[in-house]
Amino acid sequence: MSVSEGTSAADLTEVLGRxxxxxxxxxxxxxxxxxHAKSMPVAxxxxxxxxxAGMSPVHHGYALDGTIQLTPFYDAVGDLRMRxxxxxxxxLPGGLAAGPTHVVTQEGEPDPTAPRxxxxxxxxxxxEQDLTALVGHELEFVLxxxxxxxxxxxxxxxxxxxxxxxxxxxxxELLEAADVAGLGIEQVHAEYGAHQLELSLAxxxxxxxxxxxxxxxxxxxxxxRAHGLAASxxxxxxxxxxxxxxxxxxxxRSGGVNLLDDPPATLHQxxxxxxxxxxxxxxxxxxxxxxxxxxxxxxxxxxxPRLRPGMWSGATLCWGTExxxxxxxxxxxGPANPHGANIEIKVVDxxxxxxxxxxxxxxxxLDGIEHELPLxxxxxxxxxxxxxxxxxxxxxxxxxxxxxxxxxxxxxSVAERVLGEHAAAALLAVRLHEVTAFADLDxxxxxxxxxxxxxx
Ligand code: GLU
Ligand code: MG
Numbered sequence: 434m435s436v437s438e439g440t441s442a443a444d445l446t447e448v449l450g451r452x453x454x455x456x457x458x459x460x461x462x463x464x465x466x467x468x469h470a471k472s473m474p475v476a477x478x479x480x481x482x483x484x485x486a487g488m489s490p491v492h493h494g495y496a497l498d499g500t501i502q503l504t505p506f507y508d509a510v511g512d513l514r515m516r517x518x519x520x521x522x523x524x525l526p527g528g529l530a531a532g533p534t535h536v537v538t539q540e541g542e543p544d545p546t547a548p549r550x551x552x553x554x555x556x557x558x559x560x561e562q563d564l565t566a567l568v569g570h571e572l573e574f575v576l577x578x579x580x581x582x583x584x585x586x587x588x589x590x591x592x593x594x595x596x597x598x599x600x601x602x603x604x605x606e607l608l609e610a611a612d613v614a615g616l617g618i619e620q621v622h623a624e625y626g627a628h629q630l631e632l633s634l635a636x637x638x639x640x641x642x643x644x645x646x647x648x649x650x651x652x653x654x655x656x657x658r659a660h661g662l663a664a665s666x667x668x669x670x671x672x673x674x675x676x677x678x679x680x681x682x683x684x685x686r687s688g689g690v691n692l693l694d695d696p697p698a699t700l701h702q703x704x705x706x707x708x709x710x711x712x713x714x715x716x717x718x719x720x721x722x723x724x725x726x727x728x729x730x731x732x733x734x735x736x737x738p739r740l741r742p743g744m745w746s747g748a749t750l751c752w753g754t755e756x757x758x759x760x761x762x763x764x765x766x767g768p769a770n771p772h773g774a775n776i777e778i779k780v781v782d783x784x785x786x787x788x789x790x791x792x793x794x795x796x797x798x799l800d801g802i803e804h805e806l807p808l809x810x811x812x813x814x815x816x817x818x819x820x821x822x823x824x825x826x827x828x829x830x831x832x833x834x835x836x837x838x839x840x841x842x843x844x845x846s847v848a849e850r851v852l853g854e855h856a857a858a859a860l861l862a863v864r865l866h867e868v869t870a871f872a873d874l875d876x877x878x879x880x881x882x883x884x885x886x887x888x889x
Pocket of ligand 1: 573624675676677678679739744745746747757779
């Protein structure tokens with residue numbers, strides 16, 4: 434179904450009815466990256482768009498163990514309205530349609546804790562500087578049994594054709610459903626963890642790109658169920674095994690010029706094509722504020738164990754052209770890269786709220802530009818193979834991998850400012866709770882407990 438910009442509520446009801454939709458779901462995400470929803474019969478779509486559905490503000494405080502963590506900004510009193518965003522509603526299989534909601538107060542003001550609103554605000558700030566961004570998400574997940582237990586290892590080959598053959602029916606149905614929902618899937622492949630697949634989404638404007646992640650996860654939930662399976666979006670589905678990344682490709686443009694592509698730039702390597710000076714400042718801003726932003730990008734109790742060198746999770750705090758061990762991988766323009774030069778933020782994992790993660794990354798980039806931060810030298814060696822001594826000798830360090838340290842680093846950070854006090858408080862409330870809530874579990878128990886926690 435294609436619903437265009439400015440779609441009215443009445444048009445939407447008609448289109449959905451024609452497509453055989455019975456139920457319309459509208460979602461709102463929270464800082465623990467849980468996806469909440471209210472649904473209405475299709476005949477009530479208009480009311481969903483205009484009056485919205487009621488939602489308690491404590492939905493922001495739901496933590497991974499199902500408890501509610503309050504902040505000074507919300508409690509059990511009061512109500513929010515979830516207003517369906519008509520142009521973003523998509524038809525999914527089984528008579529279902531789904532889309533994001535604008536979460537507003539009863540007076541109709543944007544809810545300052547709502548992640549989609551936080552990102553919208555950052556996009557507006559970029560616009561004030563004549564900047565636009567595109568974001569392309571990658572989504573990794575591990576196929577498991579419906580109860581979360583591991584599938585038999587079988588003949589899984591990392592990046593193997595066999596995996597695609599094994600799962601061709603599931604992949605085919607997923608791509609078809611994605612097509613119907615208007616999602617641009619660019620690529621699908623078997624990752625290097627057993628039964629781990631990855632789908633990459635085409636670049637879109639930041640808010641729409643994050644909407645696409647939620648839609649794609651919903652589709653993955655629908656199609657895996659139909660195949661008697663489930664999908665784990667945990668940063669570490671199985672203790673000791675390779676993790677699930679949620680890498681984000683970003684590019685920034687000003688007046689039609691891609692700031693990450695300066696064809697004659699030979700600053701950092703022999704070959705031409707590097708970031709423009711302003712693009713370099715944006716990368717510098719991301720690196721400079723990255724540790725403080727990890728509470729958003731890698732803030733869950735299972736985020737740290739994923740960030741080990743050698744796992745391609747971007748655990749080294751540096752940037753480098755095509756460097757899979759760098760927190761920020763630079764992809765230069767050229768025939769091999771049809772979308773143009775961009776940076777891939779590899780540290781981000783699947784426990785991160787995609788709206789908040791993009792918001793802080795763009796906020797850091799903006800901060801780097803505003804402060805004209807100098808771009809550090811690029812690192813093109815495989816830092817995943819350095820031991821501690823060699824890393825120190827090279828003047829490099831790893832990103833943080835301990836949840837309490839990560840949450841401490843958020844205090845006073847640029848990321849905290851980008852979120853604003855309401856969303857920052859909600860993030861800390863749900864994440865700090867994880868530190869004590871799961872303290873009694875060993876690594877295996879923790880992975881098992883949270884394996885399906887971020888699945889839809
Ligand atoms: N699974 C890796 C991660 O945790 C990423 C592998 C890759 O796509 O480079 O981020
Ligand atoms: Mg991957």
